[in-house]
Amino acid sequence: MENIKTDMEDLSISTELPRDGLDSHLTAEKALDSHPTAENNYNDDDMKFLVVIPAKDEEITIGSLVALARRQGYDVLVIDDGSVDRTSEIARVAGAKVIKNNHNKGKASAVKKGFKYAVEKDYDAVVFIDGDGQHNPEEIPIVLNPIVEGKADVSLGFRFGNNTEMPMWRRIGKRILDYLTGIAGAEVTDSQCGFRAFNKKAIKAMAGELKGEGFSVESEELILMKKANLGFAEVPITCRYNGLAKTSTKNPVSHAAGIINTLILVIGERHPLLFLGLTGLLMFILGLGIGLWTIWRYYAGHYFSFLYAGVASMLVVVGSITTVMGVVLNVIPKIIKRELE
Template sequence: AFNEGPTIGSVVLRAKQYAEEVVVVDDGSTDDTAEIASLAGAHVIQHARNLGKGTAIRSAWLFARERHPEALVLLDGDHQHDPKDIPRIVEPILAGKADVVLGVRWGKTSGMPLYRRVGKRALDYATAAATKNGMLTDSQCGFRVFSRRALESLEPSESGISVESQILLEAQERNLRIEEVSIESRYDLDGSTYGPAKHGMEVLATVIQLVSEKRPLFFFGIPGGILLVSAFVLGVFTITIYYRTGVLAVGYAFVVQLFAIVGSLAVFTGVTLNAVKRMIKSR
């Protein structure tokens, strides 16, 4: 929580109805977030300065590991998420059906502004490109639950808002079972620390980096293949012009060479990195 004084008390009190222990990570707030959370009955972990959502989640993660809980529930302190949904979102974990459960903020009644829906969907597609396990309905929701197995095997490493994509991609990489549960969300409270543009760009940059690391053949091979096909088609067109007019279209010929060289390098890079990745995995 960062400067969530107006809402953190009610979030803690409502969460206590469903959780054995409520932990609030005060990420360098300059208001009375920590004091209110403590008075409401939460265990408060304080950062001396604002370190970012990823670092706050990592602090909560390490604290939870020491407690060995059946499930770790993460939700925002700005009351965007309703703690009354905790029993439903935890149920697949307690029933042994999932290792990770994601809240889904979707549907006509969600109240999500249009710009958020468009941005969320774009990030969902970008995240899906980084994994072989298909599309998730809401990859960016911060209301999540993790089993004891997930808590021990995953390592939050991103310091910023993109930590949610990083954890999700790592969970899919480790073949953890992921389920989704619909939740209610509020958007009438202006408590977001990140603007939508900053949020989107940071997450997108992280997803691109993770795609290049985890699926190099996809990341480099597909663009490289497209460039090679384009070079072939444009090359045929250039040769046709030459036979018809006797004049070499120098501009087209240059583009053909450029596409062919860059495409070949991209495909070679993708194949090489994919082979290296497989060698590392086999060890």
């Protein structure tokens, strides 16, 4: 263990990647021996790499993550998103450059700052990993490989099979979000994994276009990737959940709700006929059905329900308007595009 004294207090940087409440800690030395780093088949001197770690209150894990990345020769940037613990101090002692937000602004803000920093410092590639310890820094070269070999602009890690400790409820939620992201225009194996690498072309595209907030940034990156016609590769990675103090600073329900809300807005913007047209058609059919049933009840039992009649009328009117809006919003952009060409 290396002890470095600062003017604030003694900070200890351990080569262990701690597990809260567990006696069997994973040390950096053991990790490098038991999980060999992928062999670099490129010249490191020709490219500048940056590892970005968004973090909030991650003093338990941040030191080891930074140390493992630095040990492989990568520059490390930690975006401290308003931590109230020693995350920033420990990251600095471990060798990272730190940018700290005065208050919590969400993961998207941290990711955008990472891209902006990479552009300003002219890095050839940037890798993002989470700060809670679920990602293995020794796999950075594996995720980077498609970038340095020129096979992709974006390299996406995906959690799969026995390589992940993901709880069942997370697997189900991931499937749903993967499906919605696919509808939004970016079909990939794991839409929510934060372990990703971007080349210079992709970095510039992301830095100028990312607008999302909170934890919806992963889905937005994929949508922008498709929009910018960036090539991508998918790389299997390991992922830990068991034994970690926490794997998200946000409630899972609100996390998923925020992502779904963003995806719905994107789907509505990019696929108005699907989102508005189909929704409006379903409302129209439902209203028509209720209306016919109300009329049948009147003729069969001489009883007329003004409530059901009102609901039916509202659904038919709103459904018709929504369907027309979907058709119009789907056609207008195509007409404008044709005129510009």
